[in-house]
Amino acid sequence: MKLDILVLAAHPDDAELGAGGTIAKHTAAGKKVGIIDFTRGELGTRGTPESRKQEAAASAKIMGIAVRENLGLKDGFFQSDKQSQLSVIQSIRKYRPDIVLANAVYDRHIDHGKGASLAYDACFLSGLAKIETQDESGAQQTPWRPTAVYHYIQSLFIEPHFIVDVSDHWEIKMNAIKAFKSQFFDAASNEPETYISKPGFLKMIEARGIEFGHAIGTTYGEGFTVRRYPGVRNLFDLI
16 A cells, blocks of 8 residues: 555554644645554553553544554654654555655654654665565565655744644544543543543644644644755645
């Protein structure tokens, strides 16, 4: 299956928090979108890898994505090293996305910046013919390099290079986030309180969406950064 957009995320729920509206907007437009989660979030204070797997599947259904996989890298300890890069390269070559969305270039959680570097490095290396990888059947994979890599914005504020209007898909984004019931505010939960389980965290996500939306004259927006200048074919693409 060829994907139009592949979202690479350090943890289950990163994609939803940073780009859930953009994902939903493009699946609604008929684009094929997939998510590759790097880790199972096994170091998280709340929930378990098993519960987060179920929550990730529920969230994927809400957003209408075509595929969601987990690479099983070590939460907290993965690096942009050869082994991890080859694992991500296999996924890129398997799905041949035109666009990759990746973690924030830096953030409160150390895995987010590492995830950004791993995704960016793997996207480049995936285009090199002399790096050989095999698919699940053992067949040789063809090199593939995405046209563009964009980084979504997570907990810490980063000034975006562009903003996507997600006003019509904000409710879907929030429902996809709330599918991760173990992670976010639940008055009935007996699990320890964490940074993201406080009621104010989702209010921050809402406020961020409003702020980005206000910047482009819409109700809600999601911001992205780039390492390589994006180009447009004509000025009207910016309207």
